[in-house]
Amino acid sequence: MTTGDANADCGGDETEADRVVCVRGRSVGLAVVEVDDAELLHRWRSDPVAAHELGIWPRSLGALRERVERDAEDDSRDDFLVLLPDGTPVGYAALSDQDMVNGSAEVELMTAVEHRGRGYGTDALDALVDLAFGELPLHRLVAETHTSNAPALAALARSGFAREGVSRAACFHRGRRHDLAVHSLLRPEWERLERRRAREVGGGSDA
Numbered sequence: 001m002t003t004g005d006a007n008a009d010c011g012g013d014e015t016e017a018d019r020v021v022c023v024r025g026r027s028v029g030l031a032v033v034e035v036d037d038a039e040l041l042h043r044w045r046s047d048p049v050a051a052h053e054l055g056i057w058p059r060s061l062g063a064l065r066e067r068v069e070r071d072a073e074d075d076s077r078d079d080f081l082v083l084l085p086d087g088t089p090v091g092y093a094a095l096s097d098q099d100m101v102n103g104s105a106e107v108e109l110m111t112a113v114e115h116r117g118r119g120y121g122t123d124a125l126d127a128l129v130d131l132a133f134g135e136l137p138l139h140r141l142v143a144e145t146h147t148s149n150a151p152a153l154a155a156l157a158r159s160g161f162a163r164e165g166v167s168r169a170a171c172f173h174r175g176r177r178h179d180l181a182v183h184s185l186l187r188p189e190w191e192r193l194e195r196r197r198a199r200e201v202g203g204g205s206d207a
């Protein structure tokens with residue numbers, strides 16, 4: 001595998017309704033985002049809660065499509081669609097800002113509104129974390145979210161992230177400033193987690 005690009009070796013040997021799944025978690029699998037997923041991502045990003053919590057600026061489908069194309073070429077990030085075993089797409093997860101010198105990366109997560117509250121977000125986060133620490137030489141994962149984003153805070157806590165602090169008034173949208181809670185998970189903490197690891201499909205498995 002080319003370090004810093006989990007997608008480069010995402011050669012899973014199983015398909016979920018024709019999508020190659022790289023990592024299989026408890027209830028979901030991760031498959032590399034394709035350009036044709038832009039429409040789906042555009043719909044999910046238009047959900048008011050997601051737009052608010054992620055600070056998404058409205059953009060056209062064409063612009064998002066171009067962005068997905070650019071991201072696919074960007075070695076510092078890996079973007080995944082979250083799929084159920086029957087191939088139903090339920091969300092998006094990404095490892096962005098990968099810095100292989102410092103061993104750090106940021107996690108991004110979104111569940112489609114109609115699939116929230118069923119554990120898929122937490123499962124996807126666990127699978128992403130297992131990919132990050134199991135397949136890449138990363139040491140530190142960071143997640144930032146509004147201090148008021150209860151579902152995200154719960155998912156991060158359940159996945160083992162620790163709260164480092166608050167970046168006060170760190171972002172501005174919808175007419176006011178918001179505090180961001182900064183969370184991180186370090187490799188030794190991940191190694192101590194007692195949960196079953198997500199299984200890399202087609203590669204080494206510690207499940």
Ligand SMILES: CC(C)(COP(=O)(O)OP(=O)(O)OC[C@H]1O[C@@H](n2cnc3c(N)ncnc32)[C@H](O)[C@@H]1OP(=O)(O)O)[C@@H](O)C(=O)NCCC(=O)NCCS
Binds near residue numbers: 107
């Ligand atoms: C955050 C998000 C990804 C969680 O996805 P999900 O599929 O609903 O997650 P889960 O079903 O695994 O639930 C995660 C936790 O949130 C809790 N939760 C779910 N909905 C909730 C709500 N409306 N209020 C409070 N807690 C809630 C769940 O009970 C669970 O906590 P628990 O494990 O302690 O019981 C989803 O809400 C989302 O996409 N939000 C918009 C984008 C966003 O905020 N991204 C996160 C940026 S870090």
